[in-house]
């Protein structure tokens with residue numbers, strides 16, 4: 001009874017013990033380690049041996065093709081190298097790893113084809129610097145649509161749009177491309193003229209970049225209609241002077257050609273146009289007129305005008321020359337819009353006038369004070385004299 005119960009309960013237990021003992025202590029065993037490697041890098045595939053007794057060690061690729069048969073190359077692929085074969089460790093390397101190499105590599109003892117171990121090779125693909133695609137171009141007063149694209153990564157990269165250190169929320173989409181993923185982030189932002197040249201950036205982050213980011217910088221290119229402004233010359237222009245008019249133009253794109261013209265007339269014969277400057281030398285009254293500067297781009301056009309009046313030349317410090325001018329034209333000259341210098345010189349004249357008035361006032365004051373003082377002095381003198389005379393008349397008091 002006791003004997004039979006021993007066989008019933010203890011025999012399977014002891015067999016189990018014996019089996020496990022032989023596996024751990026006596027029997028041969030192989031262990032494999034999982035590997036994660038960057039694409040293009042080198043993977044080390046290691047098979048640890050226990051109680052190795054000289055059996056044949058076989059290493060197979062995920063398609064179960066034998067790479068090495070007990071240390072001898074079996075598959076013709078130079079990317080695989082046997083680097084170590086000791087009774088404790090067999091190690092092979094795989095260079096220039098690609099995502100297609102992913103999978104389980106088998107470490108196996110030939111004698112025991114039921115017991116193999118799998119080393120899983122994982123390949124990580126960090127993102128490149130992302131690209132920016134302009135979906136709708138930026139026009140002043142409109143919206144711009146920008147897409148940031150990271151075409152390949154594994155696992156998927158995270159894309160962020162940033163402006164002035166603040167994130168701009170966008171629409172993120174992912175598309176699987178074999179074993180890698182294409183990620184995109186699309187934003188729409190309103191744009192004004194002042195936004196032209198504003199700096200944006202798209203940042204790609206990924207576990208394989210360990211906290212670093214791949215950043216694409218992008219500056220907004222906001223298109224807008226031109227503005228035009230003629231910078232007028234200073235002072236009065238007289239016959240024989242030369243005049244250069246500069247036309248200051250903005251716009252995106254910047255207008256390429258700038259047109260100069262004279263209203264109701266042609267440009268003077270000797271006028272020279274170089275870029276945005278109109279140059280006229282040896283002015284005469286035939287140059288009188290309204291000059292126009294015009295510019296355009298695809299988004300609009302703009303113009304500015306300047307009215308030129310050329311005055312008869314006056315030899316400097318020669319008063320008779322002014323005297324022989326008709327008085328009416330002389331006064332007109334000083335009311336003229338071209339007479340910038342005259343309006344400015346009004347300020348010094350006013351100042352000189354003020355100073356003169358102050359001087360006259362001071363002189364009058366001084367005079368009054370002097371007169372008053374002298375009158376008082378005289379008065380005092382007469383009073384003193386009177387007192388003395390009175391004292392002489394009655395000395396007893």
Ligand SMILES: *[C@@H]1O[C@H](CO)[C@@H](O)[C@H](O)[C@H]1NC(C)=O
Nearest residue numbers: 032033034035118119120121
């Ligand atoms: C190795 O990777 C495989 C597949 O991802 C997984 O099932 C297994 O548990 C991993 N082994 C170890 C020891 O991490």
Ligand SMILES: *[C@@H]1O[C@H](CO)[C@@H](O)[C@H](O)[C@H]1NC(C)=O
Nearest residue numbers: 054055056057070071085086
């Ligand atoms: C397998 O290779 C190991 C190491 O070179 C060697 O010790 C062993 O004898 C080989 N086994 C066979 C069966 O050739």
Ligand SMILES: *[C@@H]1O[C@H](CO)[C@@H](O)[C@H](O)[C@H]1NC(C)=O
Nearest residue numbers: 040079095096097098099100
């Ligand atoms: C690495 O592998 C890729 C394809 O997977 C190949 O285009 C490239 O030339 C290889 N580089 C080297 C150094 O062998």
Ligand SMILES: *[C@@H]1O[C@H](CO)[C@@H](O)[C@H](O)[C@H]1NC(C)=O
Nearest residue numbers: 262263264265289290291307
């Ligand atoms: C140009 O001619 C038109 C028609 O004769 C006239 O109305 C206009 O005032 C002129 N412009 C200038 C700047 O002379």
Ligand SMILES: *[C@@H]1O[C@H](CO)[C@@H](O)[C@H](O)[C@H]1NC(C)=O
Nearest residue numbers: 285286288308309310311329
């Ligand atoms: C040119 O303008 C000046 C100043 O207004 C004027 O005196 C002169 O008569 C004008 N000449 C012509 C030809 O229009």
